[in-house]
Amino acid sequence: MTAPDGAGDVRGVAEDALAWVDARRAGFALGEDALSADGEVDRSWKPLGELAQVCATVTRRTARSDPLNARAxxxxxFAWRETEEGELLLRLQRLEPFATYPLEVYASLAAAGFRHPAFEAAAAVVAGTRGWRLTEQDPTRRLGVRCAEERCGIRPRGQAPPAPRGTWLGGLPEPWTFERAAGYALTHVVFHLTDWGRADDALPPDLARYLADWLPPWLDTCLDAGMWDLAAELLAVAATLPRPTDDTVPPDAWRRLGAARDPSGAIREVGREDGDGEAGDPARYFAHHYHSTLLAAFAAVLTTARPAGRPAGPRHGGQGAPA
Known part of the structure; x- marks a missing residue:
């Protein structure tokens, strides 16, 4: 396997990762318990929503003629068909009207042009209640829900706070207080503010400067610790900053992430491969690889859409899938 040093090798990470995901679509399929009260959301709706979120960005940041675009x-x-073109999401919303994950999954698909008017109407009714507005959530999650509301037309665009000061990142904390939970929180603040890498120049300048200063040592620490999933998310964040990526990404970062791939192209969330790999327990293997592999593809596509040494600017504007 070629270790990624240049743009072509970063592109290879994206190709390998999406090929792995495509070959394992069954792992993202909704099971019989998708509408069950005791169903495991993290094993059904969450993977499907993450698949849609990443692929919506891939279609936006690659040319229509690009094979990655076609695969995404x-x-x-596939993801839209799994929801029965939105009907299952409508049923889920009616079963759990104050749960946020149906709206968030729907919003990831709406980002690619898929719409279900009845779902949006039902979600808007609930979102207009005091109960919905007063649900207690951590600041990063609340920001994500507000952005999902914008994506679905429930809230007018521009009403989400431009600088979420209640979040860890928004407070510009002492950089030495960075740890794993803070890392995942900050990456998702960036993802929400940049519409998952689809909006240019969306970060407030002070947040962008802070990240440009401290992202390199944080990323280096995660790579040293074998935290491949968080490292991929930080690489995606680096590709959204207005500063050239070679200023914010350690020179060997992509080589180190690429070296964590197994022969199939998948990347484990943390550490090194153990046991019998995919052959030993396919379901467990999928659970510990799908997110980090998706995020590696996400980061690689954003990085190759904006090569090292070039500040953020216009990128490919491929259209999303038709509704």
Whole structure:
């Protein structure tokens, strides 16, 4: 396997990762318990929503003629079919009207152009209640829900706070207080503010400067610790900053992440491979690889859409999948 040093090798990470995801679509399929009160959301709706979120960005940040674009569009079509073109999400919303994850999953698909008017109407009714507005959530989650509301037309665009000061990142904390939970929180603040890498120049300048200063040592620490999932998320954040990526990414970062791939192209969330790998327990293997592999593809596509040494600027504007 070629260790990624240049743009072509970063592209290889994206190709390998999406190929792995495509070959394992069954792992993202909704099971019989998708609408069950005791169903495991983290094993059904969460993977499907993450698949849609990443693929929506891939279609936006690659040219229509790019094979990655075609593969991502096919995966989005698959995800939409799994929801029975939104009908299952509508039923889920009616079963759990104050749960936020149906709206968040729907918003990831709406980002690619898939719409279900009845779902949006039902969600808007609930979102207008005091109960919905007063649900207690951590600041990063609340920001994500507000952005999902914007994506679905429930809230007018521009009403989400431009600088979420209640979040860890928004407070510009002492950089030495960075740890794993803070890392995941900050990456998702960036993802929400940048519409998952689809909006240019969306970060407040002070947040962008803070990240440009401290992202390199944080990323280096995560790579040293074998925290591949968080490292991929930080690489995606680096690709959204207005500063050239070679100023914010350690020179060997992509080589180190690429070296964590197994022969299939998958990347484990943390550490090194153990046991019999995919052959030993396919379900467990999928659970510990799908997110980090998706986020590696996400980061690689954002990085190759904006090569090292070039500040953020216009990128490919491919259209999302048709509704």
């Amino acid at each position: 569009r096919a995966l989005l079509d």
